Amino acid sequence: MADVDNPRAAPRSGAAHPSEGAGAPAPGTGGESGHERIPISAAAERLDTSPRMLRYRESLGLLPVTKEQPTGRGHRHRRFSEADLRTVAVGLELERAYGITPAALAFALRMLSEPTTLARVRSFGERLGRVTPPPVRAMDFEKQKALRLLQQRGEQEQRPRPR
Incomplete structure (x- = not known):
């Protein structure tokens, strides 16, 4: 090697x-x-x-x-x-x-050091179909569902109840 x-x-x-x-x-x-x-x-x-x-x-x-x-x-x-x-x-x-050129290597280093730049380039790659989006995990879906239910429950508790 x-x-x-x-x-x-x-x-x-x-x-x-x-x-x-x-x-x-x-x-x-x-x-x-x-x-x-x-x-x-x-x-x-x-x-x-x-x-x-x-x-x-x-x-x-x-x-x-x-x-x-x-x-x-x-x-x-x-x-x-x-x-x-x-x-x-x-x-x-x-x-x-x-x-690659020196400029391309410099930009790669910039992407690694700047999360915003990395996110924008990743989004562009996803739009082009050259980068696959990260897989949606079942736990993420369940977490979002639980947060929505809690938010709905909180809104219901704040409303005045009809008598």
């Missing part, structure tokens, strides 16, 4: 290790502990995509939230941890496995 959590996060052959190159921490300063962060260009290369596509995915909410402070002249330069790379790789694998 394939490792779903880390399908492509390993460096490609011939690619420089993230600790090599400008701006990377010196060896032994956190690379092995998982705290090392790599720039977007190196992350894109490791994930076999482009920095522009990673920025697009970030705008859709498909990258882990970063708590980093801005670097440089007030600009925030996104840096990626190994955990970030594994998370993005899972998203890329989902897109490939199901033949």
